[in-house]
Amino acid sequence: MNVEGPTRFGEEGLSLEFGVRILEMTFLLEIAYTSVVFVALYLLADFVSGLFHWAEDTLGADDTPIWGPLFAAPNSRHHSDPSAMLKIHWLRNNSLLVGACVGLAMVFWVFGALTWHVVVFAFFTGTAQQVHRFSHAPSARLPRFVRLLQRMHVLQDARHHWGHHRAPHLTRYCVVTPWLNPVLDRIKFWRVMDRLFVPIFGAPRRSDLCEKPWYRAQGFWA
Ligand SMILES: [Zn+2]
Numbered sequence: 215m216n217v218e219g220p221t222r223f224g225e226e227g228l229s230l231e232f233g234v235r236i237l238e239m240t241f242l243l244e245i246a247y248t249s250v251v252f253v254a255l256y257l258l259a260d261f262v263s264g265l266f267h268w269a270e271d272t273l274g275a276d277d278t279p280i281w282g283p284l285f286a287a288p289n290s291r292h293h294s295d296p297s298a299m300l301k302i303h304w305l306r307n308n309s310l311l312v313g314a315c316v317g318l319a320m321v322f323w324v325f326g327a328l329t330w331h332v333v334v335f336a337f338f339t340g341t342a343q344q345v346h347r348f349s350h351a352p353s354a355r356l357p358r359f360v361r362l363l364q365r366m367h368v369l370q371d372a373r374h375h376w377g378h379h380r381a382p383h384l385t386r387y388c389v390v391t392p393w394l395n396p397v398l399d400r401i402k403f404w405r406v407m408d409r410l411f412v413p414i415f416g417a418p419r420r421s422d423l424c425e426k427p428w429y430r431a432q433g434f435w436a
């Protein structure tokens with residue numbers, strides 16, 4: 215009796231099934247890895263929005279060359295009249311940040327290093343100001359998908375962002391998600407940033423720091 219044939223086919227069947235399982239697992243791991251990286255890039259964009267917002271609120275003054283008219287003065291105006299940003303056309307409101315992010319992606323492209331990671335990061339960072347704008351707009355005027363994303367806590371909503379607009383405007387600097395702000399505020403991350411950079415760059419608008427021995431109103435260049 216010849217048993218080699220069926221046995222061999224059985225082994226081949228098993229190894230084929232094993233191979234398919236490995237492929238399935240690799241595919242699932244790939245999806246899980248991509249999802250984690252995607253969320254990490256989203257959070258990184260939110261973190262960068264917070265860093266830049268902290269710098270806009272803290273460093274320099276309205277009359278500081280270049281920095282003042284571009285960032286410090288518009289932010290001072292935004293604190294005193296938050297809804298005024300809605301009177302500016304959304305294209306004008308977003309152009310600087312979108313331009314910077316497109317520029318960043320192009321630099322990576324020129325050096326042959328443009329990957330989906332860079333594109334996703336540039337997209338989330340480039341849309342941060344629009345997300346901020348959404349959080350100041352009346353809910354009824356928002357597109358339905360934005361309201362849904364806000365309700366799902368994927369995007370920051372007005373209620374969360376309003377925490378930053380309460381004087382003295384020292385918390386909730388991140389403007390994209392509601393996830394990072396509670397963590398960064400709890401570990402006093404922004405106060406560490408004050409301690410590290412205000413003695414170097416100065417913070418003429420931060421009267422709350424006047425009593426600190428390390429406070430400097432003017433930066434090292436003044
Ligand atoms: Zn602010």
Ligand SMILES: [Zn+2]
Nearest residue numbers: 296346350375
């Ligand atoms: Zn705001």
